[in-house]
Amino acid sequence: MPKLNANLSMMFNEVDFPERFDAAARAGFKGVEFLFPYAFEKSVLSDKLEKNQLEMVLFNMPPGDWEAGDRGMACDPARTAEFQDNVGLALDYALALNCKQVHCMAGLKPRGVSNEAMRETYIENLQFAGKALAKHNISVLIEAINTRDIPGFYLNYSAQAVDIMHYANVPNLAFQYDIYHMQIMEGDLALTIEKHLSKIGHMQLADTPGRHEPGSGEINYPFLFDFIDRVGYKGWIGCEYRPAGKTEDGLAWAKAYL
DSSP: OOEEEEETTTSOTTSOHHHHHHHHHHHTOSEEEOSOOTTSOHHHHHHHHHHHTOEEEEEEOOOSOTTTTOOBOTTOGGGHHHHHHHHHHHHHHHHHHTOOEEEOOBOBOOTTOOHHHHHHHHHHHHHHHHHHHHTTTOEEEEEOOOTTTSTTBSOOOHHHHHHHHHHHTOTTEEEEEEHHHHHHHTOOHHHHHHHTGGGEEEEEEOOTTTSOSTTSSSOOHHHHHHHHHHHTOOSEEEEOOOOSSOGGGGOGGGGGGO
16 A cells, blocks of 8 residues: 655645644645755744654755756756755754655756766765765655756656666665656656666655646556555655645545555
8 A cells, every 4th residue: 555645845735834734644644745844943843743743754955046946956066065065954954854865856957067067966966965864864865857847957767867876876865756757758657666666765646737636637546556566665655746626625536545
């Protein structure tokens, strides 16, 4: 049976962010993830987790200026110092929230930089982050993202992510396999998951088109959930979708798994 966690950046937007922890727990979720915690005091978030007996599954390292279009910076040679500072900030929050996985966004391809330089920078930054977080038994995750939602994003395919992981050679580096993004970019979901299962540390879901809840689009989620169980995936699957209506009204698909 899939172990689902709620993504509070996308779900339960009917209430303010701190109240989404309460809403997720009432709906039956035992874990949560979100994009970024940095606008809130660590104590506020940890209190919400404790009150609702929720596990903090995942959040992202600081992305740069999100409102200005930044989507991470790990592949940008000009921002290495900023990236390293952000590793420290992410670690502070991860320790306070007892979070064992942090996603490192690759970032947009910087103009005028060669593919070789981007790849080298990305690998070196992953090695830096991996070493810093390994001291606290925290994993670094990388995610391939589709080129329709984020044009110009550096990491787009499963094979590309696995190749980066091979050459980075970081023991606590894992693949964040997003079913929605990978359906758009490459399909062949079941066999790709099985092939790379040992490298997958976390999964996320949404249906396509629309990025709404499972059952709203083309992906056969009942089959995929059964398949994921059969091949032995034991990690969390983050519900990173935009509810088509009120979040609770669209959770019928998940009731059997919560």
